[in-house]
Amino acid sequence: MFFRHEKMRPNQDTLIEDMNFVLKNKLTGLFEAPTGLGKTDAALASVLDFCIENKKKLFFVTTKNTQHKIVIEAIIDINKKYNIDMRVVDLVAKSNFCIDPFLSGLGSEFYDLCEKKIKKQACFPHLNATGKSTQKNKSIDLFLKEYKSAMHSSELREMCLDFDLCPYVVSLLLAKSAQVIVCDANHIFVNKIRSALFGIIGISLDDCVFVFDEAHNLPHRLRSILSDSLSLKQINFARKEYEKCPKEEFDLTDFLETLEYLFVKQKDGFLSDDYFDKLFYDEQVLTALLSADGFILENEKKNSNLHRIANFILSWQTDKQVKTKFKTKDTIYIKGLDPSFLSRLIFQQSSGNILMSATFSPMQMYSDILGIPNPYIRQYGSPFPKENKLTMYFDNVTTKYEERAESLPLIADLIKEKINKVSGNIAVFFPSYDVLESIYLRMSENTIKKIFVQGKNMTANETKRLIDNFKKNKVGFGSVLFAVVGGSFSEGVDYPGDDLIGIIMVGFPFPEPDYEIEALIKFYDSQDKVGWNYAYLYPTVAKVVQACGRGIRSETDKAFVLLLDKRFGWTKYKSLFPTDYNLLKYDNKKFSEFVSKM
Known part of the structure; x- marks a missing residue:
């Protein structure tokens, strides 16, 4: 072993x-x-x-x-x-491996442009890695001699850059013997x-x-x-792009106009499977879309919205899987169930x-x-020792919609009290950006600690920078992280040691009911399961447990978890937590004793 x-x-x-x-x-x-x-x-x-x-x-x-x-x-x-x-090989997406300065960093158009370059034998790293270069290439042999048996993808990419080899081809070559x-x-x-x-x-x-x-x-x-989507904005862009394309035997002008008309005509709600059938099952349309996209790709080095429509048509035609189709906010969705x-x-x-x-x-x-x-x-x-973690819930507040307005001021006061009295880094996780912003506005000027706030649509680098700064500010009285549950802050990050000594969970992060959730509930009900639980309740509890587990990563870590919602004390929710969770009603004496020993 x-x-x-x-x-x-x-x-x-x-x-x-x-x-x-x-x-x-x-x-x-x-x-x-x-x-x-x-x-x-x-x-x-x-x-x-x-x-x-x-x-x-x-x-x-x-x-x-x-x-x-x-x-x-x-x-x-x-x-x-x-x-x-x-030997171990770290395999990542081809686009993340690419060392071509003109292709790396591109979006969905990367794969088509990469394929075209390979077919034209214009990608020299690919030719070198496959042994097809005009010169007798020895770089791949030299590379294999220097390659370590286990390397992270970023190290492999840097090494391939030195040898002018395609990292993706090399990783597949290595995978044969890994x-x-x-x-x-x-x-x-x-x-x-x-x-x-x-x-x-x-x-x-x-x-x-x-x-x-x-x-x-x-x-x-x-x-x-299994899912896909198409927006009205993409259709409008596609029409403008098509104006630049040479018109071949089959003209897409009428198709694009009709598609836009049907799109606008359709109200928000579920779509029948045959709504677009007259348009989407014409092979001439698909061929013409891909041809026009090829022209845009060749001349502008990017995938067009015509390509997006072609892919959406292919997704629409796929009938082997169980899926639902609906329109909301100027976008039509195909959702695999x-x-x-x-x-x-x-x-x-x-x-x-x-x-x-x-x-x-x-x-x-x-x-x-x-x-x-x-x-x-x-x-x-x-x-880990049970005494290293204290989990308590408050039964006087909730983020239930009908009681939220009354509870939010109390929730803000509770958070302010805890972060101002307890030294060390504390993370506060919210069910939505709306609740986060509402609480932040109520207390941002009344806290001793610096508050780091997760923004909407943050990039990976922005996320990493914010987390690193939060961790660095643990010295002295510490700092506070405000983030939305279910994202990279509550699931994809470790906070070992004193990087995090407390977690405050604001309410249950139930998502807003939408057409997808409604379809999932119906689907699992049809499978003789409790659709509400499978589609709504259980995934929400899983997000809470993931967030609450951020504080204890080793046998020496200590952390408290405060759950700000009376529903955490209800049996039907309490019973869904892992067996090692001991959810207690908040007791200030017990909390103070626990914090004093941290």
């Missing part, structure tokens, strides 16, 4: 044994284990042994770049400890991408074992892969699957949604 640490944490050995059972019996296992138990190390300890013995490839699937790095570093440590040379491939969900669940990847490597699903990290996000991620349409094949044909998360309750729901046959389900308690 390959385990990089000297000793295991409590419950980690049991987790490894359970994972071993799943693999030996070719099952799919769902494992709910709190943050800090060591799920990644447990999975590697179990799966690496199995894969080497049975000549399988391990695909470690995670969407977070930080988790990519953690897996790579774990393999490096294992190689050092056991004096072995286990024992471990770290990748994104798209590499596995998008059929076109998976088929191309597996074809190059020369494997089938039966040759693979999959580990899915943060697997509670899979249903939403898979639905997004059944994630198992993509996942069922993976779980049926692979040699074993490990799905891990700190928020997997209720676990049977995830099994149902993802189409997992005969799931092996296990839950584990926290390995």
